Amino acid sequence: MSQQISSSSTPDISFDTPALLRYRNVRKLKDRAARYGIATGGLGVIVAITLIFFYLLFEVVPLFRSADVHKQVAYSLPVTAGESLYLAMEEQAEIGLQVSSSGEAKFFDTQDGSLRLQSQLPVPAGVTVSAFAESAPGSNLLIAGLSNGSAIIFKHDYKITWPNDQRLITPFIEYPYGEEPITVSEGFPLDEVAIRDSEEVLTIAGSSGGQLFMTRLNKEVDFLTEEITLTREQVTMPMIGGKVRRLLLDPDRKWLFALSGNDDLSVLDIKSLVPYVKRVVPLAEDSHTVTSLEFLLGGISLLAGDSDGNISQWFMVRNQSGKEDLTRIRSFKQGDAVITSIIPEHRRKGFLALDSAGVLGLYSTTANRQVLTTKIADQNVAFTGIAPRANGLLVRTGDDMAFWSVENEHPEVSWSALWDEVWYESYGEPEYIWQSSASNNDFEPKLSLMPLAFGTLKAAFYAMLLATPLAICGAIYTAYFMAPGMRRKVKPVIELMEALPTVILGFLAGLWLAPYVENNLPGIFSLLILLPFGVLLFAWFWDRLPLSIRGRVGEGWQAAMLVPVILIFGWLAMSLSGAMESLFFGGDMRSWITHDLGIPYDQRNALVVGLAMGFAVIPTIFSIAEDAIFSVPKHLSYGSLALGATPWQTLTKVVLLTASPGIFSAVMIGMGRAVGETMIVLMATGNTPIMDANIFEGMRTLAANIAVEMPESEVGSSHYRILFLAALVLFLFTFVVNTLAEMVRHRLRQKYSSL
Structure with a gap:
């Protein structure tokens, strides 16, 4: 009876009222929208990154396509x-x-x-053309x-x-210079000729047997009629042993190269008043015979082909005594047939070679690369001509002529050219160099990515060297020791630093910080000693104050007491900078570093980049690390303290281990920010692509190089695509580093999740 009364007295509750149904439907709709919205956003990020990767790959792949002729x-x-x-x-x-x-x-x-x-x-009656030469590849200036x-x-x-x-x-x-023939050898038939032209002088060299002849025609231009008057100057030349088979004159008219019948190359110094044979260089090895000798584009390198299918590159190298010697730089092997002709390209440091078996070879000297070898004829090719754009080839065999299409867009790109030391023309030894352009068409592009990759790591290293300890220590103190009221003021201020545009930081670093650091080097370095000393001295003094005085400062507010200490000791270090410079460094520390220590100093250097970029990276590392430390459950800290551990022991043994995945993520994200930074590095360094770990030297990073050179590069050129390759390298570097960081973070989380 009592149960029936109790049941009847209980009011009916319905969970299916229209209001509750609408509420549940709206909540379900919101949950579904959030789920699909988050999934779509995540997939969108993945798709965007994938599209970026494939676009970079699309621009880079043509660099590595094989050459072809048909x-x-x-x-x-x-x-x-x-x-x-x-x-x-x-x-x-x-x-x-x-x-x-x-x-x-x-x-x-x-x-x-x-x-x-x-x-x-x-040509006068009864006279024939006995020698023929071109001034330079692509110049169209010829001499008969x-x-x-x-x-x-x-x-x-x-x-x-x-x-x-x-x-x-x-x-x-x-x-x-008129249709009238110019006398060169006074009646001796010319076997070989060479010509070089400039604004001031026209130089003609010729040979008849073993006798050399040279004529200089000095130019005088009438400014009114623009007529050129030539003043003839005959140069007395030394005798050469054996008949001259090839004659080459360099563009600066400093050297004359004469190949004699015994395969010895006589190097004549013609810059002096009385030309003389400076050195005789044997070009062929063993019993081989030199069958072809040509200048590479620019007239610096010589290309020599021999009877055994070898092609060697030579150019002048200054030795330890300061003298220039003709040096073999690199060699190529086409086959076993005789090299019959070498045809240099008109706009690149590449060449074509033909042998007696009808095999054509395409080569790039800078890349040290044999691009292609293919058979184009069943017999010896009589003559070959190459198009100025190196996209066509005329091949004559007997009375027949054939036009061949050449596809060879990027021969100068190879693994060795991008990542190994390369012996460039006019350099004393192989080096890593990035120099993508110059003022003349004969320039040899130097496209090594090593200086840029090194500069990227160097800038990131010095930035992280400054930012990591400061940011992590600041995060530890803010999250674990600082009073909540002070934390609510400090943390937003530091995070607000991240919103400062990096172009502003780069502007300040380049125009203010760099000269300030240069003028106050002793003070900058003394900060590394005085600030830690000042903080420890204040801590020692604070610890010995009576408890009644220390108790007036609330728990966690002690950090505010360090602000005047840091300001005072920072001011002291800068104030003593001039006195220390006069006392220890003769009044000029930069000069002392350069001359006494032998360390080059550049005003915009890695030290400036470390200070400026470290300032930019600190908020990123601090914010993530502070959140990770602050998020450690309080019961872990309280339990450790209850068991008798000191606050420092609790921090090092419990809190930091639990927060280590987040701290590690903060460091890696900060490193990614440092690696990808552009404007600070661009404005705060000398922007010079050199490989030097010296903190007083500048650098150029991959990101800064892309920003500087991409607007100037020709679309589709090797330079353009190599810049995309640099972007792909940067992309893959950050991807690999972040992947490894995620793996380490995951392991740390698994290891310390049981605490």
Whole structure:
């Protein structure tokens, strides 16, 4: 009876009222929206990072594509009087030029062989062209040495017009110094000739047997008529043993290279008043014979091919005594057949080589790379001409001509060129160098990523060296020892530092901090001693004060007492800087470091970067580490203290171990920020890509290099794609480091989660 009364007296409660149903539906909708929204955001981040990776990969992959050549057309050229001496093409590879020993110059269509223009050089009657040479690859300035000892200088050029919006290329021959032959050897037939032209002087060298001849034609330009008057100067040359087979004149007209019949290369110093043979260099090894000798683009390096299929690169290197010696730098092996011709490219430090077996080889000297070898003919190739853009090749065998298309976009890229030491032209030894551009077209690009990778790690190291101990120690004190009221003021202020734009920090570091550090070096370094000493001295003094005085400062507020201590000792260190510099360093510490210690000093250096970038990284590390330490459950600390441990023992044995995954994550995220930093490094260093761990030298990082050079690079060029490769290296570096950091953090969490 009592149970029935109790049941009937209980009011009915319904959980399916319209209001509750609406509430549950709204909550379910919110939960579902949050779940899908978070999942979509997470997947979006993953997709975005993946797309960035594949875009970088898309731009980088063409660097490593293999070269290829294939025949487009073949045809027969009209019969030419005399022997062919020269074969070339114009910029668009649409018109070819062939010059014969009779002085006949024929321009023809490279696709069908049809004649465009035929011109006859002003060769005197009864005289033939006995020697022929080009001033430099791609210069179009040619010299024809004659059998009467004179020479004709001419140039093939092309005029482009657009009638009816169709490109029309009109070839022509011009004579910049007149059509009258210039006497070189006074009646001796010329076997070899060489020419170099400049704004002030025209130099012609020739040989007849073992006798050398040289003529300098000094230029005088009439400013009104712009007519050039040549003043002839005959130079007396020494005798060379054996008949001269090849003659090469360097662009600076300092050296004349004469290859004699016994494969010895005579290096003649022609800069002096009386030219002389400086040295005789044997180019061939063992019983091999030098069969081809050409200048590489720029006229610094010599390329020598021999009868055993070897090709060697030589250039002048200054030895320990300060003298220049012709030195073998690197060698290539094409095969066992005789190298018949070497054709340098017009705009890159690469060349093509043909041997007697009809095999074509493509090479890059800087990359020390044999790009491609392929057979293009069944017999010896008579002549070969390369297009200025290195995208086409004319190959003549007998009376037949073939046009070959060449695909070789990035031959200068190889593992050794990017990451190993490379012996660049005019350098005394192999080095790591980044120098992507220069003011002339003969420049050898130096695209080593090692200085940039080293600079990235160097900048990050010095930044982390400053930021890590300060940020972690500050986080420990703030989270574990500081009073809650003070923590609520300090933590937001430090985190607010992270919002400061790095370009402002870089601006201040470059224009204010760098000169300030230079002028106060003794004070900067004395801070490392005086500040710790001042803090320890204050702690010792504070510990000996009566308890009644110390008790007036609330628990956890002692850190505020250090602010005036740090300011006083910092001011003291800077005030004593001048006196210490005068007393210990002769009034100039920078000069003492440079001259007495032999350590180079650059005003914008790694020390400045460490101070500025450390200031930028500290808030990141501090914020994450402080949250990790503060999040350690209080019952662990209370339990440790209850068991008799001191606060310091509790901190080191319990709190830090439990928070170690978060602290480690903070350090790795801070390192990622330091590695990827751009503006501070760009503005606070000398931005010089050098490999030197010296704290007083600058550096250039991968990120800063991309920011500086990407706007100036040609889209699709090797330089452009290597900058993307640098971005990919930076991406992979941060990805690998963060992955390893996550693995370590996970292990730390598993190890100390039981505390």
